[in-house]
Amino acid sequence: MAHPNLLPELVPTPDANTVPVVEFSHVSIGFDGKQVLQDISFTAQQGETRILLGPAGCGKSVLLKLANGLMRPDSGQIYVFGEEMSTLPQNGLFRLREKIGMVFQESALFDSLTVRENVAYQLRAAHIEDATVEARVQEVLRFVELEHTLDKFPSQLSGGMRRRVAIARAIITHPELLLYDSPTGGLDPTTSATIIDLIVKQRDVYGGTSLLITHRLQDAYMLATHIFNRATNQIQRSPNNEINQKTTFLVLNNTHVVFDGTLQELQCAEDPFLKEFLS
């Protein structure tokens, strides 16, 4: 059953079409003398879902942390909502992060707090009144279909449930930008499919922009070819097998961006690395 209260009206800001939500411009970063990302440039426009693909250890997670200001680049500029993240002071970063939700690789739930406290964390920190917090917590937990776990601790949940709580925690403030760091990593195929369904639902219900890392190509294809049907509350193939033009791909390899485009372009790519990667 669809929940009408979960469907906020999206009011695009006047410059939504001109200023990209995320823009990387010639970004490089390295650790301990080893270059991890080299001269990375790409943009994510309002309402776009950008899927980051690439072999393990190619710096995808680092890229996501850069987009959230958790790391600073060695060189280059990162603009998020038009503000330059790489030079913003701490206070500015915290202000900007109010509009960004992040789902971490291993969920990163606070293990000393219950599911309710984890999900409510950001609202509690903002001193929002209890009744509102409780209603919002219930709302997002219903969205991820985990309303029965309110008083459980993360250690009492399965991996897939923890991932869903992490998604609930990230979306409670209805952020304009969502960063998913391998949301299906380490999960079995069935659970992965549930998580991807949830991400498709999030994209089609709340809208907003997202960057998503995945190791599983089928997840990426699913995101590009499926939509959430509000009437049936189910995920289904896009009508006429249409490919979502706002779900685009970024492939990283060996510190560089090797592909930036849509699913059709990716499937037609001639690059030998891409061909092997996709096979």
Next chain:
Amino acid sequence: MEIGELLREKILRVQEYVLLSVEAIVNLFRRPLYLDDIYTQADIIGVGSLPIVILTGFFTGGVLALQSSATLSEFGAKSITGQLVSLSMIRELGPVLTGLMVSGRNASGMASELGSMQVTEQIDAMRALGTDPIKKLVTPRVIATVVMLFFLTIVSDTVGTLGGGMVGTTMMNLDASQYFHTSYQALAYPDVLQGLIKPLFFGLIIATVGCYYGMSTKGGTRGVGHATTQAVVTASVLIIAVDFVISRLMLGIFGG
């Protein structure tokens, strides 16, 4: 090249440690102050450490009385055992032993707790959710450790002097009234001041070192183990070194 690289890394770590400590202290004057976390930590550090501090204080006072009265009696000065015990406890052993005990118990606890949070990305998650982890995790621990170590030291001094008295009267045939009289009379304000200033520094060392090693943990669960060990070793060595410096300074200021 190898030595230069190593030195550079050590200096970098010291710099990181100093920056973290300064920020934790500056946060004392910035809102929000997480009172709940301060109380929780004060309970863990203060109340939790009480049994070990009482036990070590008691037996240290006892062994001091035992050893010193035997030596003093050779010079016919057994009657000043109380003076020796109370001065040693209050100036040196109370603060240092309490510091070492709390360091073993809590610097390790902080390093492992924050270290686990670091390797499971909970610290990053906290940042991503708009909370400054230094303000939320480090500053409450610093406040709680400094305040509680101060009071734990007073407990240790008291129990130590009492322990010395008990051992002295029951095992060394000392007169109880004489023991407590000399222990009280021997004390001057500079002695008490010295004994109470030290725990403030030791508390700061324990919390900042514990938190620094926790926050800078790398390399999974093995890293957490390493951070824990390093935190206790570094905090303990620093406590003893800083104790020497403070003692020397105080003797310089008030005369010995």
